[in-house]
Amino acid sequence: MLGFFRSFYCTNDTTCEEDSPNIYYQKESTSQRVIQEADSKVEPYNMGNFDNDPTSLYSVKGIVILDQDGNRVIGKYFDHAAFGTTKEQKAFEKSMFQKTSRNSSAEILLLDGVTCIYRSNVDLYMYVLGSSRENELILESVLNCLYDAISTVLRKNVEKKALVDAMDTCILILDEICDEGIIMETDPQAVVQRCALKGDEVMFSDQSFSQVGMSFIESANKQFKWSLLK
């Protein structure tokens, strides 16, 4: 009887249609694993309500800076529900980078229900991620602040090498712009001021003309030496 029953079962081709039962169970087990992973994770300090409550102050899901190969230079995620594990974060960064590196003029992208606003310069890609219900212009103001603050600190030399050299200041900038997803400050001047700068990192605008001239000559000198060495 059971033998008959088996072949009877096989006649039902709906099983071949999309998900055979086996695949279905496999899927279930992966989702279970994800849940276990989430359980074993350290309880994050603060779970902001990013997506559902329109009156939530938590508007930035994450700020990421990637290099030209899509590797993370600095990154901070605030939405622990959507980006709980490093694996999820890396996967998201990968697909985000694939979509943005080819078309760098586009500036904005909707990916998996996350609004990604970005800006690139030389070998750096800066992203601000927000919920899809969030006002895009608010997110854009965060990105502009990030870019301008970093640009001021790096003396308009926004590229990976310079950023890595000023890593500590850039970490401070990120911290000043956003606290656990709440936007702290969007004025780049204020952000730069609040980051305790080392003595030699004076802002470009504050330098006297002669200083600018000096540093210009100095860098020209370096360039010259460099070309001789080649």
Place this chain on the structure above:
Amino acid sequence: MSSGGKGKAAMKRDKKDEEASGNIYANLDKTSVLQEARAFNETPINARKCSLILTKLLYIISQGEQIGRTEATEAFFAVTKLWQSKDANLRRLVYIVVKDLSTISDDVIIVTSSLTKDMTGREDIYRPAAIRALCRITDTGMLQTIERYMKQAIVDRNGAVASAALVSSTHLMKKSAEVVRRWANEVQESVSSDNHMVQYHALGLLYHIRVNDRLAVNKLVQKFSKNSLKSPYAICYLIRIAARLLEEDDQADSAIFTFIESCLRHKSEMVVYEAASAIVSLPNITASELSPAITVLQLFCSSPKAALRFAAVRTLNKVSIKHPNSVMSCNVDLEKLISDSNRSIATLAITTLLKTGRECTVEKLMTQISGFVNEISDEFKIVVVDAIRSLCGRYPKKHTVMLPFLAKMLRNDGSYDYKKAIVDTVIAIIEENPEAKGTGLAYLCEFIEDCEHETLSTRVLHLLGREAPRTNNPSSYIRYIYNRVILEKSKVRAAAVTALAKFGAQCVDLRESIKVLLKRCLLDSDDEVRDRATFYLNMLTTAPPTVISNFLLDGLQVSPSGLERAVLEYLRGNSFASPFDLKVVPVTSQPLSQPQKRVPTIDEALEAPKPAKKEPYAEKLAAIPDFAALGPLFKSSPRTALTESVAEYTVHLIKHTFANSVVLEFDCKNTLNDQLLLDVSIEVEDPEQEWTPRLSIPIQKLPYGEAQSSYIVLDFPDSGSISGTLAATLKFKVMDVDPTTGEPDSEDTYDDTYVLEEVDIAVSDSVQGFSKTSFNPAWDALTDETEREETFQLSSVSSIPEAVKKISEILGLAPCERSDRVPEGKTQHTTFLSGIFRGGFEVLAKATVAIDPHDNSINMNILIRSAEQVVVDLVVSAIV
């Protein structure tokens, strides 16, 4: 493109640099960084060196490195030594490290006093960071000791300090809301600060403090809407609060709406957009109220800023679902955006246009799309395909344009997901629109001739087996199917064999030729294909029509988990004298495997599909030993209320039908916080004395706010009746308790009763509907000996679709072959219904509904067939 060239040059230089000096962060390793952290203990502190180590530590944390609890605690204690240093940069990094380690390290509270000192100190550069770090490590008890400082910080003249205090308080609202609420006065004061961000943070916190007090929120909006706010962020936030007020309250103050509308003329684009997006999402908005917002969004569509264009199109896309007519005025601007360099914007523009497009513009739109469809990525193409699908649903007549378009897309190269989306769409069109069936099937046949995806081939073959035999010329499809048997892999061959068999089962005149084809498959190299061919050949040659229709045409209509359990029980029983009886397996109205409905990507990204519930009650009932003897569960009714939803005690009823009994499950909930209910039971009484309760399971104890279930078991009466109306009363003992603690005031109790609405047991409780994929063969297989015919007038319904729905509800039968869909404007319609009667008897019905054009009265003629005369009579008793 110059940036690309520059990028490459930079990369070259970078590589050289890295070789020469090395990127110090490139290959950091957790252990060595933690090892280096020991340098923090050295005196005097080398600020530069320590800063670098801290940066390295922060870097590896930001890269997602997991640090263990012991390691983190060790590092944390080392870091506390750095408070001795006066170096500003180092100190700032220390605060960040404290925050980052606070969740993974033990005993973080030891730095409380150092942080409190920094927070109240004179150095402005430390104060904000110290406040943020302190609030991160503190708990409710400790918070009270720094309360005074927090209040001072909130109104501090330094914007950074005030913002830090306000944002930290917002975080604290989650765990110590009571304490933060006490700071409302200070928060309110700082809303009028000069600093923009402070305004925003203060307003946000103030709203969260007042959120439960509607009157206070109303006042708050009214007060600040009178131009006292300067920060665009604060105004955006105020718009959100105002919009929420309007959403929740029907009779909201019109001044609130006026405020939002006035923001459309604000000088900041951010505020203008926020206002427009708030207006379009309001419920019950009129077209005239909508138009200024739409005009603003239309202007934004031609902005040079991508973010603004994106925001505008996304919002218009959202509006187009509810108010397609209002968006139509923007169609010209949207058409320009189709060629936008930003793919997200172009996609949104297309989907919006497809939603708002009128029937006459469809052709034009399709030509536009076909102009660029080859240049875009597969992912984008899928969005277009989804949009076409929704358009087909709205304008079924346009299938003559859509299908050739889709067929062309199908012929081009593409990924599996892309092809699948197209096949899904074609199948959806075929299923929804009978007129498109012939053309659609022809395109799919052409597609499987050259298809590299097995899954799609089997899918199409399954569809052909189901739909093609019912077309005018079924034999024309056989060639395509048999070609698959010759050319394809085993999985596709097996599916093709099944499809062939279905032709044989449904088209008697083709049966002989099908048998010839099946015979050729008997020598196939694959087991599965051979097995199927043998099985089908045997069935088609020897089996009677009933068996053919049951086994070849209809799938197995059992619930998978129920089947699993039944088979397990059978095997455990170890008595194989009697064969396994499929009738004991509970049937389900859902097919064994349901193809997932793919959600179109952009517009419904937020609505996650809900997982289908599987036998929600079976396990719960199986846990009660008294019910073990009742056998497997046949059907559970939907949950119905027996009380008003605002009553003191609410009771919901679920009827569970077993082979010979009905179990009434009463979900009782006590909503009085000063009462504890004991011995809660339900008494039912049948005025006709037919139904008598055999067993009653009371609830021992029902405290406030909890929901528990009481059960009653009724056996089906010997008289053969399967319906009845029973009076129900809730009986219980009341013990008065203290509302706050829940402790009983005294041991005294008193009896009380509460009258519930009547419990109806209907015929539909004994019938489980399931829809057959091919009705007619099954109908013909049952002879008309047992048929009953009834004609009657329906007075309670006014339209044909309503009548069809009603009859299927009353009988508990499910409509087959989508015959419940009534084409508009028809005066007569026939519905096919099928289901299983308790005990495993199949019941089929044909119901013809007609509307009388003169007096709009509705008449129904129904034919019911089943193998058993008794069953037919019982089912008929439901309607006469």
